[in-house]
Amino acid sequence: MMNFDLAVAVAGVVGTYAFLRAWLHFTQDTREPPPVEDSIPFLSPVIAMASKGAKFHQQMKDKYKLPIYTLRLPGSRLYVINDTALIPVLQRQVRTLSISPIMVRVFSHFMGVSQPGLAIMGRDPVQDHGFVHQITIETSKGLAPGPNLDDLNAKAVNILNASLEHAPTKVQMFEWASHEIMMATTNAVYGPRNPFKDPAVRAAYYKLEGGLITLITGFLPSLLAKEALKARRVISEAFLKYYAEGGLEEASVYARNRYQYPSSLGVPLEDVAKMETGGSIGLISNTMPATFWTLYHTFSNPTVLEDCREEVKKAIREKDGESYLDLAYIKSSCPLLVSTMQESFRVHSVGMSARAVVEDHFLDGKYLLKKGSTVLIPSTVQHSSPTAWGQNVDEFNPRRFIKEPKAKHNPVAFRAFGGGATLCPGRHFASTEILAFASIILLRFDIKPVADSWDTDLYKETNAAFRIPKHDIDVELNLRDSRKWHMFFSEPGKPMEISSEDIRSAAEKA
Numbered sequence: 425m426m427n428f429d430l431a432v433a434v435a436g437v438v439g440t441y442a443f444l445r446a447w448l449h450f451t452q453d454t455r456e457p458p459p460v461e462d463s464i465p466f467l468s469p470v471i472a473m474a475s476k477g478a479k480f481h482q483q484m485k486d487k488y489k490l491p492i493y494t495l496r497l498p499g500s501r502l503y504v505i506n507d508t509a510l511i512p513v514l515q516r517q518v519r520t521l522s523i524s525p526i527m528v529r530v531f532s533h534f535m536g537v538s539q540p541g542l543a544i545m546g547r548d549p550v551q552d553h554g555f556v557h558q559i560t561i562e563t564s565k566g567l568a569p570g571p572n573l574d575d576l577n578a579k580a581v582n583i584l585n586a587s588l589e590h591a592p593t594k595v596q597m598f599e600w601a602s603h604e605i606m607m608a609t610t611n612a613v614y615g616p617r618n619p620f621k622d623p624a625v626r627a628a629y630y631k632l633e634g635g636l637i638t639l640i641t642g643f644l645p646s647l648l649a650k651e652a653l654k655a656r657r658v659i660s661e662a663f664l665k666y667y668a669e670g671g672l673e674e675a676s677v678y679a680r681n682r683y684q685y686p687s688s689l690g691v692p693l694e695d696v697a698k699m700e701t702g703g704s705i706g707l708i709s710n711t712m713p714a715t716f717w718t719l720y721h722t723f724s725n726p727t728v729l730e731d732c733r734e735e736v737k738k739a740i741r742e743k744d745g746e747s748y749l750d751l752a753y754i755k756s757s758c759p760l761l762v763s764t765m766q767e768s769f770r771v772h773s774v775g776m777s778a779r780a781v782v783e784d785h786f787l788d789g790k791y792l793l794k795k796g797s798t799v800l801i802p803s804t805v806q807h808s809s810p811t812a813w814g815q816n817v818d819e820f821n822p823r824r825f826i827k828e829p830k831a832k833h834n835p836v837a838f839r840a841f842g843g844g845a846t847l848c849p850g851r852h853f854a855s856t857e858i859l860a861f862a863s864i865i866l867l868r869f870d871i872k873p874v875a876d877s878w879d880t881d882l883y884k885e886t887n888a889a890f891r892i893p894k895h896d897i898d899v900e901l902n903l904r905d906s907r908k909w910h911m912f913f914s915e916p917g918k919p920m921e922i923s924s925e926d927i928r929s930a931a932e933k934a
C-alpha cells in the first residue's frame with residue numbers, strides 16, 4: 425500500500441514537471457530572448473533571485489554570456505539586458521517600453537493611493553499629458569541645475585556644516601553619515617516644519633524602506649508587511665499635519681511642485697501625502713549609503729585622502745579671518761574627489777531600471793519582447809563589464825573617472841542613476857551634497873577607525889539602489905581645524921557631468 429502511494433506521488437510530481445516543461449516550451453517564442461534558469465519551470469528563477477539577491481543578475485551574465493535573456497516567472501516574464509549597446513535602443517522606445525504602468529503599480533501597491541486618487545494618477549499613463557509623465561517634469565523643475573537647485577544645495581550644505589560644529593568625537597560611521605544626510609536633505613527640502621524632525625517619522629521611514637519590495641509585489645501585504653503599512657500611515661499623517669500647518673510656505677520648489685501639481689488635478693490630499701511618503705524613499709534612501717561609501721573610500725586609503733585634501737584646499741578663500749569653501753570649484757576642479765565618489769557609486773550600486781512592455785516589440789529588430797512583460801537593466805551587470813570598464817573592472821580605482829584627457833570607459837555603462845526617461849532627476853542635488861559633505865569633513869576632521877580596521881565584513885541586502893555595509897564602523901572624529909567655515913558657489917547653476925546624458929548634453933553645448 426505504502427509503495428503504491430509513493431508510486432502515485434512520484435507519478436504526480438513527474439507528470440506535473442513534464443506538463444510545466446511542455447507549457448514553458450510551447451509558450452516561449454523562439455524569437456524571444458533565450459530562457460535561462462528553468463530547471464524547475466517557473467520556480468527556479470524565483471528561488472535563485474531570492475537566495476542570491478543583488479549578485480543574481482551578474483552571475484547569470486557570467487554563466488550564460490547572453491546579450492539579453494528571459495526569466496519565466498509564475499504569470500510573467502522578465503527580460504534582462506546584459507549588452508550595453510541594447511540600452512540606448514531600449515531607452516528610445518519611451519512609449520512601447522514604458523515606466524508608466526510600473527509607476528501606477530507603485531502608486532497603488534507601495535504608496536497605497538486610494539481609488540479616486542488612482543483614477544487621476546493612473547490616467548493615460550504612457551501619454552505625455554498623463555500624470556506619471558507630468559509629475560516627473562514637475563519634480564525635476566526644482567532639481568535641474570539653476571537657481572532652484574543652488575538654493576536647495578546651499579541650504580542642505582549649510583545645515584551639514586552647522587551640524588559639524590557639534591559633531592561627537594566617536595560615531596558609528598554609517599549611522600552617523602546617514603543621519604546627517606537625512607536631516608540636511610529633508611530640512612532643505614521641507615523647510616523648518618520638516619516632518620523628519622520627529623524621531624517617530626525617522627524610525628517609520630526605515631520600516632517603510634524595509635517593506636518596499638513586499639509592498640510592491642502586493643503578495644499578502646497585511647500579513648507580510650504589517651510594520652511597513654503602519655510606518656506608511658505614520659509618515660503620511662505627519663505630511664498631512666505638515667500641509668495643514670503651512671509647512672510648504674517655507675519649503676523648496678521641489679516640495680511645493682510635488683504638492684501643487686496633484687492638488688491642481690483634484691488628487692485627494694490624503695493621496696498627495698501618501699505620494700510624498702513614498703517619494704521620501706527616492707529622496708534619501710540612496711544618498712545616505714552613497715555618502716557613506718564616498719567617505720569610506722576617501723578616508724580609508726591614505727594616498728587618496730592626502731591627494732583629495734590637497735585638491736579641496738585649493739577651494740578655500742579667506743576673508744576677515746574666516747574660511748569660505750567654493751563649492752563650484754569643488755565640483756569642477758577636484759577631479760580625484762569627484763572620481764572617487766563616482767567610483768564608489770559604480771562599485772556599490774545595486775539598482776536596476778525597469779520598463780513595462782506595453783505592446784509586442786522587436787528590440788533592435790532582433791528580440792521579440794511580449795506585451796505584459798518587464799524589461800530590466802541591472803546596474804551590477806553593467807558596472808562589472810570588462811568590455812565597458814577594462815580588465816581592472818573588479819578593482820576600486822579612485823582615478824577611473826578622471827578625464828586624462830578623456831575617460832576610457834563607456835559612459836552608457838554607468839547606471840547608478842538609471843537613464844533615459846527615468847534618469848534620476850536628483851543626481852545633481854545628491855552629488856553636490858555628497859561632495860560638499862566630504863570636502864568639509866576632509867578640511868575639518870580626521871576620521872580614524874577605533875579598532876584600526878576599515879573592515880565592514882562585506883554587505884547587507886537592501887531595498888535601495890546601493891548596498892550597505894554588513895557591520896558599521898566605530899570611528900573617531902578628530903577636529904583638525906576649528907575655524908569658522910562658510911560655503912558658497914562662485915559660479916551658480918553649473919551642471920556636473922554625471923550620467924552619459926549629462927556628458928552628451930555638455931558636448932552638444934561645447
Ligand code: HEM
Pocket residue numbers: 523560563567706707708710711714775776777778839840841842843844845846847848849850851853854855889
Ligand atoms: C546618490 C543619490 C541617488 C542615487 C544613486 C539615485 C538613483 C536613482 C535611480 C537608480 C533611479 C531610477 C532610475 C531608473 O529607473 O532608470 C532614481 C530615480 C529617481 N530619483 Fe534618484 N537617486 C539619488 C538621489 C536622489 C535625490 C536626492 C532625489 C530627489 C531630490 C531623487 C529623486 C528621484 C526621482 C524623483 C526618481 C524617479 C524618476 C522617474 O522615474 O521619473 N534621487 N534615482
